[in-house]
Amino acid sequence: MKNISQEDYISIIYKHRDGGGVIKSNTIAERMNISNAAVTDMVRKLSRDGLINYTRYKGVSLTGSGETKAINLIRRHRILESFLYKIVKMPWEKVHEEVENLEHGASDDLVNRLEVMLEYPEYDPHGDPIPDKKGKMPKARSAVRLDLLPTEKSAIVVRVNDYDHEFLRYVASVGITMSSEVKVKSQLNFDKSIVLTVDGNDINMSQKMASNIFVQEKKNRIK
Amino acid sequence: MKNISQEDYISIIYKHRDGGGVIKSNTIAERMNISNAAVTDMVRKLSRDGLINYTRYKGVSLTGSGETKAINLIRRHRILESFLYKIVKMPWEKVHEEVENLEHGASDDLVNRLEVMLEYPEYDPHGDPIPDKKGKMPKARSAVRLDLLPTEKSAIVVRVNDYDHEFLRYVASVGITMSSEVKVKSQLNFDKSIVLTVDGNDINMSQKMASNIFVQEKKNRIK
């Protein structure tokens, strides 16, 4: 009747699988904050239910029906986030956490109605693409990891990983959000951390944090 | 972490307890469509957790903290219903079923925001009172069960029990909704069913069905 846990696993697998579509047991456990033994257990059930391919000691990958299910949950998630942000006006850094609990209970019918109200949005409040009713994703916008942005180049924030609530809250607290203009002033060799300018303020940020923020370089007009 | 089942039990107890605040095990089982044994099991857990008073073979009743929890869930439920109906424009007969799955995942913060958007509604789409942030219920409107309405008196529908999805769908399909004007033309002694007029159409309705619809008599102006 309710497969909340299965949905969470499937979507974690979708989001964190590597280029070959494979994810390690370990990664799932880390991302879900549970033991490896628990993952082994669930992975067998998901395999039994035809949602993933699994052979012992190898990683797992989604089957066709598993991927369909994953994309459907991601669609629900991102449309709900967009709705809470755009229409309910919930703060940017709060919508992900709220939707994490809401997504499993929303019907396709509701999600479709919200999509219409939002006039078929292509990206969610974190810049992630929203799959359409058929599961088709809009093309991901080209972007550069903030920790790889050359110094002294102005750039616009176009996507932020919504993997961690604490990270989102911190990012928002230093004034970074979608479409913020940022410029890397320097990169410290000591710990790879960077100093960047946002809204005229200088802030220091760890390499790990910066690697979860994606920007588009601003083409500076030559005058 | 997630006490979805407990929430459902508590709210069923709140809604179906008798005048003395007591509900029988049987009633819970019926309303939830589960076995009596399952109820006994859960009732012990709820008692252990201090949410209900329970002694074997007697019915159960809510404790203070149980009632607080119940009212909080009912508030979430009714505000979400109002929101889906008034703002998302979801059909009247669908909102209850949708919210049944949504209510457990909505935070108080979200519900409070929706309440503001709705400008502090007092009644939900089925005419049920919405508790405020402190748990205070607006006064229930006086109303008469439709099966007890005298014949030939015009009346306005002010509340419909939302206990059963099928019932709601049927009620909507015959054209009855909030503020509908209805008039009982006759009551059949054979099976206590009634014939009533809605929107100029005559329909027959069982006594059981009519007893779940509540109306306010229209004061007919004497001219």
Place this chain on the structure above:
DNA sequence: GATATAATTTAAGCACACTTAAATTTATAA
């Protein structure tokens, strides 16, 4: 007040989703 019927609990068992600790397999490095 004994007895039949109805309501409720107990007993035994199952699937799910987790845990810790021990065993096993795979990867890496001497």
Place this chain on the structure above:
DNA sequence: TTATAAATTTAAGTGTGCTTAAATTATATC
């Protein structure tokens, strides 16, 4: 190639929330 370390699975156990069947307690009827 073999020892060692890391990843993964297995084993054993727990709490939740359900099931059916049997036993018990309460209630209604004669």
